[in-house]
Each structure stands twice: as C-alpha cells, then as structure tokens.
Amino acid sequence: MASNKTLLILPGDGIGPEVMREVRRVIEWMDRRRSVTFNVVEGLVGGAAIEAEGSPCPDSTVAAARAADAVLFGSVGGPQWDQLPFDQRPELGVLRLRKDLGLFANLRPAVVLDALADASSLKPDLVRGLDLMIVRESTGGIYFGEPRGIEVMANGKRRGIDTEVYTEDEIARVARVAFDLARKRRNKVTSVDKANVMQSGRLWRAVVGEVHKAEFIDVELENMYADNCAMQLCSRPKQFDVILGSNLFGDVLSDLAAALTGSLGMLPSATLGAPDGAGRRHALYEPIHGSAPDIAGKGVANPCAQMLSFAMLLRWSFGLDEDAALVEKAVERVLAGGLRTADIMQAGMARIGTSVMGEAIVRELDKLAA
C-alpha cells in the first residue's frame, strides 16, 4: 500500500520535538513494515522559527503547509519568548497556520481508555467509557476580532481590548461539522455559548438553531451556557456526545475534558478546513497541550497525544483507517500493560520516559502486525 502523500512535520518548541521524535519512530516503522511511505518534510514554527528566521511563522512554513497533504504540529511557546511584542510571539505560529489555511473546525476528541479510568481526576465510574468530541471554532471569535490591543486612556491608565465577533456564516459552517459528526456518533450536539450576556452568543444560538432546523432536525440539539457546561463536564460528563463551542470556550473546555481522560498528554486534535471541489482539504493535527516548559528537556513528556494526533491524520487526511487503528491499539496496549509516563502514573505501574514509551508503542505495533 504505497502512498505519495506529503506530510509536513512542525515540531516547534519545548516538549514538541521530544514527542515528535517518537512519532518519527512510528513513521519509520510504517515505512518498514506496512509499506506505507510518506514524503516527510520538516519545517520551523514558533520559538524555533523566531530563532532561525526571525518570525514565528515564516512564509516558507505557510507555503509548505499549503503544499502538504497534511501537517503534524507539535507545540509552540516558552518563557524565553514571553517578553516579545504581542505580534511576534511563538503562539502566532499556530494561529497564523489555522487562519491562513482556513482551518475553522478544531476537532478535539476526549476518550477515556479503560486502562486510564483510574487516572482521571474524577471517580472511575463517572468517566469509564467516556467518549465525547469537542468541536471548537478555530479561525474566528475573540482570538481574531478587531479592535484589539492595549491603549493608554486620557487619564494615563491603560486598557486592554479584545473583541468577540462572529458572522453567521462562520457559525453555520462549524455547526454543520458538529451535526455531521453527531450523525456518525450518538446523534446529539450540545452547543455552548453565553447567549444570556453576549451578543455574539445570541447570534451563535440563533444560527445553530437555524442550521439544525433546516438541515439536521434528526439530530438532538441542546443549548447550554458555557459555565454550566464546565460544571456538567466535571459532574456528569457522559451526558455529552458532541460539544460545539466558540474558539475561546472550546479551548477552555477541551483542557478541562483532558483532565477527565487522565492527562493533557493524552488528547489529540484535528483542525480542518473546508473540502475543495476535488474533495481535498487542508488539515493540521495538533495535540491540545502546549510546550510544557516545566518538564521540557527532561525526557518525561507523554508522547501519546502527539501519537494519537498522527493516528487522526492517518484516518482523516490519508484514509488509512487500518493504520490509524493500529497506532491507537498499540498506545492502548502499552498503557494496559502498565507502562506510564509521570503524568498518568498510578500505584503498581512502571514509570517510564518519553522514548521508552515510544519504543514500547513500536514493539506493540510489531506484535499487532505479526
């Protein structure tokens, strides 16, 4: 099963390159054992790109991302770049890629693996079998709205400004992604907003309702205020199937959902654009965690979120469902076998580092493919 797909890898900063190294092992394994060959290209983003080229997202990186069939993104940011002017920060790397490639739908699945039910921040019974999908709008809202900035007022004091703006088309297209996904899952969408206090939230609720009525009346739609959703996620998470939210609410709620699954180090994501006439769509796959400066360089980061992001890439961009399932199964088996990185460590398990986890995943792949 040969392939001529181009895969752009952007390791970025902090633990990004550490966890990406383990994915490279799996790519090499696939080359060797499954005859799935990718044309792998590596590029610069974030602080690494600032150091090398003076920009967190050089034009050459955007061009390479456009040309690639899929992008696997690590993480960006770190304290060494915190003092840079706002428009030069490493985080702009990922924001520009999402915006320039039109990647408006960020899919963040939160699945509790059986082996990790005890590692959750909640009682195992509340989360065992949990399988929810957060659909986060990712090119609009308060992340991009104008005006924004810090300005000095007439009294000499400063004020900081961000603006939440959503057009009805932006809301409708991401709502369609959520409803479509729900049809392939348990047929329920919970749309979160603050329609009680925000104008953009009122429009959000109205447009989601209109799209539902016109195109997806067979799917159950529930509207929920975002603050209540945070509480419900912590108390009765299994009521949810697909959660649809704005850029900001989706960001916050997905970190919360990660804690339910055991660790931020477990959750992958796919950020997708609209398919073109030929059915080809830009897509970037990124763990939901950041560069974790507190553990970077120590070799202890959990590579599973990056690995599972690669599995999503195989499935969503390359149609390699069997290979994606193999990678997911291998991760699951390693965890079930009792090997754990520090973030998901439990009594009676063996603590291992990033590379040993990567090697163990490849060993499981060998067994699964034997």
Ligand code: NAD
């Ligand atoms: P973070 O996600 O980097 O880390 C939060 C906590 O989770 C830390 O204690 C960290 O050690 C832990 N953690 C995260 N990933 C882990 C993994 N794979 N294995 C084990 N533990 C893990 O968030 P933060 O500390 O708020 O942000 C650090 C930097 O990362 C900031 O510069 C931030 O802007 C950036 N960031 C980038 C992305 C991205 O590139 N997509 C996402 C979030 C944050």
Ligand code: IPM
């Ligand atoms: C994420 C991150 C990013 C976001 C930052 C680094 C721009 O938190 O991918 O969840 O807020 O989208």
Ligand code: MN
């Ligand atoms: Mn985030």
